[in-house]
Amino acid sequence: MKPDITFYRRFAADILSDKKTITIRNQAESHFNPGEKLRVGYEDNNDIFCTIEVISVVPVAPGDLTNDHARQENMSLAELQAVISQIYPGEQQLYVISFRRIDEC
Numbered sequence: 001m002k003p004d005i006t007f008y009r010r011f012a013a014d015i016l017s018d019k020k021t022i023t024i025r026n027q028a029e030s031h032f033n034p035g036e037k038l039r040v041g042y043e044d045n046n047d048i049f050c051t052i053e054v055i056s057v058v059p060v061a062p063g064d065l066t067n068d069h070a071r072q073e074n075m076s077l078a079e080l081q082a083v084i085s086q087i088y089p090g091e092q093q094l095y096v097i098s099f100r101r102i103d104e105c
């Protein structure tokens, strides 16, 4: 079965240990709704590694990212800003998807 959302493999350990509780995505992945349960897979092969429940989806401009966002990503703000500009260069509107992990698969 295909995942509903994927993550780079390097972030999986932080999700599975509940250190990472948000992800920041662009418009294409802003359609999730609070309460929705998502199968989470690896970006490189789509293997599912856990299930999460969406808590909220909130718009954010890249320039408005804070230390609080970084803490929830288990990164420094500088690291988060670097990751975002690598994945979403030039995007002006992003979305913070907050989640809680339900299951390890």
Ligand SMILES: CC(=O)Nc1ccn([C@H]2C[C@H](O)[C@@H](CO)O2)c(=O)n1
Residues within 6 Å of the ligand: 006, 007, 008, 011, 022, 023, 024, 025, 043, 073, 083, 084, 087
């Ligand atoms: C397709 C795609 O966009 N995949 C992504 C996007 C983001 N992430 C991670 C990287 C950071 O930890 C946050 C913020 O974007 O989410 C990802 O793993 N895969």
